[in-house]
Amino acid sequence: MLTDPAATAGLVVREVRSADRDGVPTRVAVARRTYRTDRADLWDAVTSAERIPRWFLPVTGELREGGRYQLEGNAGGTVQECRAPESFAATWEFGEMVSWLTVTLTEADGGTVLELAHEAPVDPQMWTQFGPGAVGVGWDLGLMALGLHLESGAPVDPATGLAFPTTPEGAVFVGAAAAGWGDAAVADGDDEAQARAAARATAAFYTGTPEAG
Template sequence: MVDAQQQLAAVRRTVGTRELETGPARVAVLAERLDAPLDEVWDAVTSAERIPRWFLPISGELRLGGRYQLEGHAGGTVRRCDPPRSFAATWEFGGEVSWIEVRLRPADGGTDLELEHVAHVSEQRWAQYGPGAVGLGWDSMLLGLASHLAPEGGITPEEGPEWLASEEGLRFLRAGSEAWYEASVAAGTPEPEARAAADRTLAAYTGQE
C-alpha cells in the first residue's frame, strides 16, 4: 500500500500571485516525482476510463475545446493540450471560474508532475482560508493518483471518504494543512495570519467548523 504520509511529504508546494487580464490572482502549485513512465502518467490523467479509478467519474469530451464534468464536482473546458507533456483547462465550480494546468516531464525513469491552480480569490476569503482551501483537495487527488500508479496499490476513490474520516485520514489532513501553512509563510504571509487560516481550513475539511 502507498504510505499516505510519505506521499504527502513527497509533494512540493508553492504559493504565489499572478496578474491576469481580469485582475490579480492567487497561484497554488504542487509538484511531485511519480514512479511511473511519462506515457503511463499521461494516460492516467487524461483517459476518461482511468480517471474514475483514482479521482472521480468524468463525462464529456477530453479533447482540445471539449467540455468535461467531474461527477459532483468541477467541470470546464480543455483550453490547451500538448500530449504527453501538458494540458490546461478551466475549473468551474460553485459559479466561479479558475484555471488549472498539468505539466509532465520524464525524470530518472519516472515522471515529474506539476499541477498549477490559478484563481481570483477575494482578500477576505484568502485571509479566512489561505491556500489550503484548494491545496488539501489536490493533496488528496495526488494520493489517489500515486495509489493508482503504484504496483502495490493504495486508497481507491470508493474508500476515500471513509478513509479521510479515519484516524489515519485525519493525520493526513492535519499534516497537509501544516504543509500549506508553511508554504503560505514562505510566500510572505505573517505567521499568525497563516496559522489562523490553516486552522479554519482544517476545521472545514474535518467537519469541525
C-alpha cells in the same frame, strides 16, 4: 490506506504564487509530486476518461483541446490546451466560480514529475479564513489517490477515499498537507500567524474535527 500518512503528504512539494489575470489579482497553488512511472503511463492516468475515475471522479465530455468536460458532482470546464504527453490546461468551473488548471509532466530520474497549478481570483475573506489549503488539500488527496492507483494498477474505492480525511490516518495526512500549504503561503509573503491559523481551519474543515491541525 497509508502506512505513513505524514510521509505521503511530504511527497508533495507545495508553492504559492501571487499573479494576476486580465488585471484581476490571483493566487496560484502549485503542487509537485514525482511518480515512479513513465510519462506515457502518467499522461494516460490523468487524461483518459477510463482511468480518471479509478483515482479521482467519473468524467464525461470531450477530453480534447476545445472540448468541454464535467466531473461528477464537481467542477467542469473547457480544455484550453493539450500538448500530449507534456501538458494540458483547462478552466475549472464550479457554479459561478471560474479558475484555471494547468498540469505539466516532466521526465525525471526514476519517474515523472507531475506539476499541478491551480490559479484562482483572490477572495480576501476566503483566503484569510482558509488560505491556499482550501483548494490545495483537495488536490493533495487526489494526488495521493493517483499514487495508490499507479502503484497497484487497481482503482481506489470511492467510498474509502471519501471517508479517508475523517479517519485517524487521514487527519494526520490532512494536517501535514494543510501545514505545508501554510508554509507555502508564508513563503509568498502572507502573515505567518494568519497563515498558520488558516492552515488549522483548513484541516478542521476537511477532517470535521475542530481540534485538527
